[in-house]
Amino acid sequence: MSIEWVNRAVDGLRAWGRERNVEVDVDEVRLLCDYASDYLEVNELGDFRPGTFEELLLEIYPRKVIAPPESAPETVAAARTLVEFLLDTGEIGGKTAARMRATIDEIEPEMPRALADTSKFGMAKSLFSAIGPDSLELDAAGGRAEGETDGPDCDCPGCAPLPPVRLAPPEEVARAAREVPLLADAHRVVTWLAEGRRTLTLRRSLRAADARAIRDGLGVRRPEAAWRLALELGLAHSGPPAVEAAEGFRDLAGRGDEEVLDLWTGALELLIEGLVPLTGERVVDDGMAQIHDLLYRLQSPVPVDALADYLRELADGRPVGRLDEALNGLVYAGTVQRTEDGLALTAHALWGLREVYAGMGMDAPLAPDLAEGDASGLIAGLIGDGPADEAAERDIAEWLSRRTPEQAAAELLAAVAGAPAEVRGVAVTIVDRLGREAAPVVRTYLDDAELRPHAIHWLSSRGLEAPALTPDEVLWMSVDMLALALPAAEADPEGFAENIAASGPPPHLIEDMWRVEHPDVVEVLELLGNTLRDQAAAKAARKAAFKARSRGIR
Template sequence: MSIEWVNRAIDGLRAWGSANSVDVDVDEVRLLCDYASDYLEVNELGDFRPGTFEELLLEIYPRKVIAPPETAPETVAAARTLVEFLVGTGEIATKVAARMRATIDRIGPEMPAALADTSKYGMAKSIFSAIGADSLELGHPLPVQGATAETVRDTATLDEECDCPGCAPLPAVRLAPVAEVVAAAREVPLLRDAHTVTAWLADHGGTTTVRKALRVKDARRITQELGVARPALAWRLALELGLADLAGTAVVKEEAFRVLADRAPEEVLDLWIGTVEFLGEEAREVTGEAAVDNSIYSIHDLLYRVREPVPLDQVADYLREVADGGLVEDLPAALAALSYAGTVRLTPGGLALTEHGQWGLREMYDELGLDAPVAADLAAGDAGALIAGLLQEGLADEAAERDVDRWLDARSPADAAGELLSAVAGAPAQVRGVAVTIVDRLGRDAESSVRGRLGDPELRPHAIHWLSSRGLEAPPLTEAEMLWVTVDMLALAIPAAEADPERFAENMGASGPAPEVIEDLWRVEHPDLVEVLELLGQTLPDETAAKAARKAAFKARSRGIR
């Protein structure tokens, strides 16, 4: 996925929407761009064509996205918005936009039926539709949806009597490459401003108060002349990092002072670690909101553990607790001010750490003597290591996706499919399911390797589905194979169903096998058959189907299957 161009496109879309008073469904448009990039060779906004939308809405979405048919109008509306954005920003010509609108008008009414057509489902969606989209996520980040500060800590297994960082193991994290951290740290506004303020004061004969604070008149001039938003904070950081010395109250630069852009990577990393420690060591007026400023360390620690954007209402709940009930008058503005420090970013989903922020926090934890593990680079291993790593708890989705993308980029589609499927021959259903899900990303170039698995009884049904879903010649699935793959997909759901039986029951009620199919499952030769049938018998909301599952489980046990 070309994340860079998509991010730039979404930033431009937001600005265009704001300027033109257009209500933009950013998440839906991002998904359109992501899938266009992944599957349709769209590498920039100008690559969109009328046919792109037809493939996205009638082929890619039905194969990949778990969404009920009634949500189709939302996606169609997002596609229309994207077209207006493309023509409004000059990415496409007016005539091309007209053809795009006509295409969307024609295919829009067809999308609900396409979403409901199970024959269009890709293998990953077929699995997820039966067992729930969350049950085979590549990672298992801590839940935050609907969570309060208390439940966030409970989920992280923090001691009820203490919420300090040492009371729970820190999760293994994937760190950005050092070169990227250095490049990002050079652009951190607060760190750059610390250098700017130091140089200005030294060059203009500036002096501090007897308490080493920046004088009000100097702060005003620095803001007016240099555009530094928080000169007092930047000056305190400059002193903390040793960028400036004082001769009495007169400001002088450190002996080897250089602007941030001219410093060696090792120096930049040291300064960045110092910046992160500066923010967390004690309460400082960073955002102007006491509840936030007094809790910066706690906010960072929360985001480090959760590792995905935390909705702002949950951040507010968390702050009310850790700040002893302190209220924040304007939380978004306060957190935007905190992003000035470079450690956090505001996303459509809430507050998250920047990658260089996570890197700096991990270094700080390590210096504090805490066990701060780093997740292995799964892209560097073979297929078995990749799959095993994806099945481990604790790897965030975004990092896992990058690992999979880099692993695939290092191989041809045929080689990737061959390695993955070879690695899971004879493996348990959950392991096999991860491999099949990754192979489902690959295009026709992987045909030879997938076709080569038609002789493997466990992989044959998956291979047939893969081939037929791409319009390639494939043998029909026999009735026995269809029943086997039904059990195989349901076996993936067992851990998730045990963790959340109500959600599993809801998903099965919407897309589970019919009672007449369940009645015949007892004949299937699958190691997880009885466990799957017992699960269905306990959780299916349709009593007829549940009874059929219990009866089938009894027959399977009578055959000696355990």
């Protein structure tokens, strides 16, 4: 979690290296400072001690950083550079520097073994350490690494490349993070403990009386989890003798977006590492990395029953405990949300997980920004496994904002002339958002057989001069718009049935649809026959489908 003092230190290190013509591995030194800040209560350069390097290189790095044992010399060299920088800038004295050098000399032969010791790996590192360069270069056809021809494909989620994801804008993520109950409660707990000069147990846990007071008086649902998060994030010092808020501590409302994003990323990292227990069931807390990774990869809600089976598999025979408690803990932590279809990541959890993965050196790709492409790219991105409704709305609005109504209409309609109904329908629905300024472009498509009915409807709905729709064009347009709904109907038959019951075509219109020269008319009529709740309308659709098949329309 990058913070201000780390940024200042890195800037100073760069200048120091230039002045002395010293090659500095800035990224490695930043990582040392970041982890020292996050886990060892180092709040400025002068807080480094010989023991800091021992914990960093032999405990923190093996647990968190995915790095081969042979990379240890690079990290040790960066630590030695940091010591010289601390000495030259007056942050430490000569005797302290000598002790640091001696400590690093002792660490050097031990660090490769520590990096290779799987018993030291944290949960997230254990899950992802098997992902090497080869496993991230799977070919699309066979799912194998490049050059691999023998052996079964691996079905392990952690061994597959991460899917491209679409992220909410950072300002939206920061706004959502400020509202995460666990993160907000962590700040409230620190304020209460520090103002009351409260002390902790020997294990740096809350005293039972204080936990009750925090829960009953402040309304904090999980006092110990909130306190543990605050402590691990460095929001407070645990004493002795009493708890003190960290220097510059302030509530979430008083923090800038960048700082809130850093806090949220750090919180998420601690959660998936299991360092902030949310339940009394260790199986659940230890499985946080796998649960979040599963949701990240699927990019869709997971039914609760399926998640329960997944947890039991992780537990390997051990009792899982109450799943409701675990799910409530995840909702409280702000990483998941309950939907009608099950459990899914929140938009800010998706953002934070990608930050965590990228920080671990993993390839965490972003899906292309649809607003930056042409009309064909926008439509293709919105079809199939495209973005969720909220993201799609952002994409469309941003794409349109970069064009005049005339330009947008021209691009969209040109891109779908002669295209299938689903593609054409997406373009038409976007054009329908445009104002009267687009009329000259829309009029040019009155001569296009497939787009003419849509153009007439667009013009007439805005009170503009337009030819009347013929009965055949009304039928054709009805089939065309229903064809647009075919993929959604297949994915959610019940939802489609509800919608079509409220706004579906009347039986007398359905009866004549078989006459329409449309490539999807049979499929549309069969769908109506299987889903319409009005028995008369459903019967009319089935009869019309039979007639259309008899005509050979497919």
